Amino acid sequence: MALLRMAVAAVVLLDLAIRSTDLEAHYTNLGVLPLYVLFERAWNPYEFSVHTSSGLWQVQALLFLTAAGCAVGLLLGWRTRLMTVLSWMLLVSVQNRNPMIVQGGDDLLRMLLFWGIFLPWGRVWAKDAQDQPPPARYEYFSAATVAYVVQLALVYVCTAALKSGPEWRTEGTALYYALSLDQLLMPGGRLLYPHYELLRALTHLTFYMELLLPVLLFIPVATPVWRLVFVAAIFGFHTIISLTLFVGLFFLINFASVLGLLPASALSWLERRLGPPLRRAWGYRPRLPTWQWPWQLRVQADWHPAARAHRHFRLLPALRDTVLYVLLAYTIWWNLDGIARPDYALREPLRWFGYLFRTDQHWGMFAPTVFKDDGWYILEGRTRDGRLLDLYRGGRPVTYRKPYSIMALHKNDRWRKYSENYLFVSNSWMRPYYCNYLLRLWQENPRNPRLKQLEVVYMKEVSLPRYRTEPVKREVLCGCAP
Template identity: 35%
Template sequence: MSATALIPDIVTPTVREALARRFAIDRRALAAFRISLAFVVLVDLTRRLPDLVAFYTDAGVLPRSVLGTLYPGWDVISLHALSGAAWVQGLLCLAAAVAALSLLVGYRTRLATFVSLVLLVSIQVRNPFVLNSGDVLLRRLLFWGLFLPLGSRWAADATEGAADDHSVVGPATVGLLAQIVVVYATNAVVKLRADVWLRGDAVRYVFQLDHFTVLLGDVVAGWAPLLTLVDWLWVGMLLTSPLLVVLTGWRRAALVGAFVGAHLGMVLTLSIGVFPLVSATGLLALFPSVVWDRAADRLRPLASLSAVGSGRTPLADRVPALSRIARALAACCLAVILVTNAVGLGVVAAPAGTPDRLTDRSWDMFAPSPPLATWWYEAPANLTSGERVDALTGEPYDRSRPTEAASRYPNERWRKFLDDARTEPRLRRSLATFLCERWNRTHDDGMTAVSLWVATERTDLDGPETVERERLGRYRCGAVRTGR
């Protein structure tokens, strides 16, 4: 469509052109966005595989019966909840991987995007207790990808016609760009509700959380002046995030590059799942044409791929009515995103009785203030031999503080589940059952009972820190085998 077709006729041509330039997305940016999106989906799948049984089967920590009790109706809208068997989960993950690979190379791109979105939502709904903001943003980006010509460049689906039209603009491009900016702007508003960020202490608190810090995070945790500077720089970037669409040319490229660099820094310091990678993926769509022109000059073979493909005319081009419906749907979804975020911020009052899950509070990461305590689980369990082990790790039970609290969790999804279990007794019951059965399936020395404790160490930036423990419950194991 025309670069100015989105703007109402009552707006002057100069303003129409200015708005179109800011909301248009270069097709090469969309191609990079597609490739990175597919890569993140594959990374997400790979990271889920070790916990396939634990998180997505009836033998795990969340059987379908418990899911149906805690989230009525969710167990019937997830393909992954059709069966509690591990082999079914494996087949669905394989299907998701095939769809992601198809998206990666740009073959049947829209269909691959749709299948990837359906299977991603399905596995997320199967266990909502292991999700974080990165999971929410990933499905949002896939959703907006449905309305965009992701396969028009660097793809098997690329056509000659797309090579003559360097950018695309419409409700979907506005929706994608608004989605990215909303994440940062919403987080900035929430952060400003606590003075800890303006004081420069918030990032210091974050890096004192042993259950979050990894790799270089443990190295820089004691660099107070640096962390204070990072705090103020990050708040400043969040406050200026609307400039991601206001600026153009190299100035926009520089700001987008700064955000991408910040997220790559998170990958090297914090265990927060795929969120940094997903965020960097969304930002790729914001790089303006000057960046891709410069890259094309230096990488001529890559640029030539833009016109190589199957030559298929997209269905929306063959059926104009579908294109109009898609644009209208994208516009409606953009309105929904803006309203739900406004409700989540308290700017607009939600109708009485609206469930919290329908008001968007997905972007409150470390806001209004970061957690002020490190915590970890202890699971002392009795064996038939009289010995005690930690049911979570399988090692002899040791009550001393771990050197790194992050070592108590296999990954961030386990940390999220255990955090939710602190306030939900039914999750603790199913967790204890899983721990008992996992041990008794593989050991001659049976487990008879397990206790769940949470240890909390409140952060003190200037003084000693003490550990407090709370017992969450004691659970007897079921039938115990005395031999395999």
């Protein structure tokens, strides 16, 4: 649990660092989604966000620094529960500020912090445990540990269940089409892409792995061994994904998510190697038993005064566990909505809790099928003397030839996700704000030639079976002028 806490905190810090590079673009009124547009087009009235309190970059910077401070506190295990709550609130807030750049990994990171509020992940390897003797026992069982394990299972079972297209179930062409998306293709994917039959076999392997691997989490015999197999499989699975497809922080979030499952034997091995730095950092050496159930960690109630809040928190464990089981049932119901029969759908009047506390989640990665529409952007700026410059490539002359690496054109995965949402007809309202934002940035630089017009052009290329594509079509998505 301590490793889980530290890994989640580290991912939150990395996420904040990446987001901060687009502070103005994604979170202020001068960017692609001003506050009045957010509230008019993409806001859920049940949601909350302190990041919507101002459209100034200075306020956003202060909120980002606050979130980073809370994440550092969580990493060190200082006032762990408070830092967990604050980190969760600020993460929900920043995600709600710009939903057009949110991806599946954000849901998992959010849920890890949510269930972490109720986990004792600050009991060891934490400042809160400094100068305290190790717990008498490490076995711990509660609704929170059940919720954590079930949440991990839901991620993979639901994404497999949602993959209902023939590309996944019968044809086995899903990975072929996924690697045909040049905006996602990584160098490892280029090596796999020419092997059509291998991709078919890997497609079926991926589907059944996602569907059946979570069974390992619930085997009651030799549980630590099966959990270790699950962790190793997840690390291998997401390592391959990260080498073949551009998925941002998704693979790191999944790495962090399974660390709470590591058996005590693995932690004993780690502690023997990290013991000296841990003692220097926290003044405490956690002596782990050689064997235990991975989701068990019993914590004594006679804690150091710094952890007094936790003792009071456990005064009504039965009531707490009851509430958590209800929340878990609600989460399962939300996940099954859309998979099960419509008679069992989660009706709108019951959805307010999921929206408010952001326990809403959807694991439709490449589901029900894989997009076949691919392409690349050209930001076609026409100068006053008639030249055509591509702002997407630093103002070079426009060329309609396909770039070698379309993925490399995206600054980060947030912009890639934004460009994906930008294409949908239902999101056409996004287009003028993006166009005007780009035009303003260009015109503010006195070294750039003045533009008469800017057009956002998409070169659409539809993938067909067996390495064929439809002819590339030039589509003008939006235009703007000074």
